[in-house]
Amino acid sequence: MLKSAAGAAAVLANNETSAAPLREFEFSDQDFRTLAKLAYDHAGIALSDGKRNLVYSRLSRRLRTLKLASFRDYRELLAADPREIENFINSISTNHTKFFREDHHFDHFRSRVAVPFAQAAGKAGARLRVWSAACSSGEEPYTISVVLKRELRNLANIDVKILATDIDTEVLGKAARGEFAAAATADVPKPYLSFFKPANGDKVTVDDDVREAITFRRLNLMDPWPFRGLFDAIFCRNVMIYFDGPTKANLIERLTKQIKPGGWLYIGHSESLIGSHPELRSAGRTIYRRGE
Ligand SMILES: C[S@@+](CC[C@H](N)C(=O)[O-])C[C@H]1O[C@@H](n2cnc3c(N)ncnc32)[C@H](O)[C@@H]1O
Structure with missing residues (x-):
């Protein structure tokens, strides 16, 4: 909005x-x-x-x-x-976002990330790391979390972590509270609606395990990033539109290095890869895969 x-x-x-x-x-x-x-x-x-x-x-x-x-x-x-x-x-900052925005990303994430991970989840060392890199008020990471919940049922005992970051501390506060207007679930597909519960009057909230899988932090994408490990998937959507060409090219380069070989990058509908990124292959509309 x-x-x-x-x-x-x-x-x-x-x-x-x-x-x-x-x-x-x-x-x-x-x-x-x-x-x-x-x-x-x-x-x-x-x-x-x-x-x-x-x-x-x-x-x-x-x-x-x-x-x-x-x-x-x-x-x-x-x-x-x-x-x-x-x-x-x-x-x-412009914070417009919604649940299941650009829903083809979540269809892809479900079939190529969540379902294979659910099959491997019982095995030793199975872990999944996802980054929502400009998460605004949280609809994007909560969407990622409910997609995982649908496949895994209980996220509490599984090594799944979603890092959700933004530069804007005001929207991050809202995101961490995890309460949304009931009307915000209008575009949530039916199989996911049961993960949203009525709360405080006209509001909805999410199941505890859905919320607890997510860590919210302030992070300026322009600053050095404090990560030790790589991510299975990064959602960096609808933020690069605010940056100029050199900034975008540099950000995509840094994001690529932060993705596991074989992992996925999701960008916004009006965004494209600026610069040369030979490690990334197109894998669908605004979806890229880092080479193995
Ligand atoms: C339009 S929202 C996109 C939200 C979500 N990714 C989506 O696609 O629905 C853009 C977000 O980028 C954030 N942003 C802008 N510049 C940033 C920066 N340098 N570092 C981190 N986040 C930034 C804004 O605060 C805003 O919340």
């Missing part, structure tokens, strides 16, 4: 050209350029000129919360207090 501007803009000051939209806060070219550079430097997020209004509306909420009078004041705050960077990134 896009973070929309809160409240109607009261027209107080506008020192931009007369063609510029009337705004509650002055928002100069320099404000935009400075904030866009911060987003790029800290999160790899490339904000083109076309994102000006989006940046304005998302950050106006923050200015109101902080009772600041202008974007210039906000820039000064960001320069003086590095802790504000976290709120800044939370405000500008």
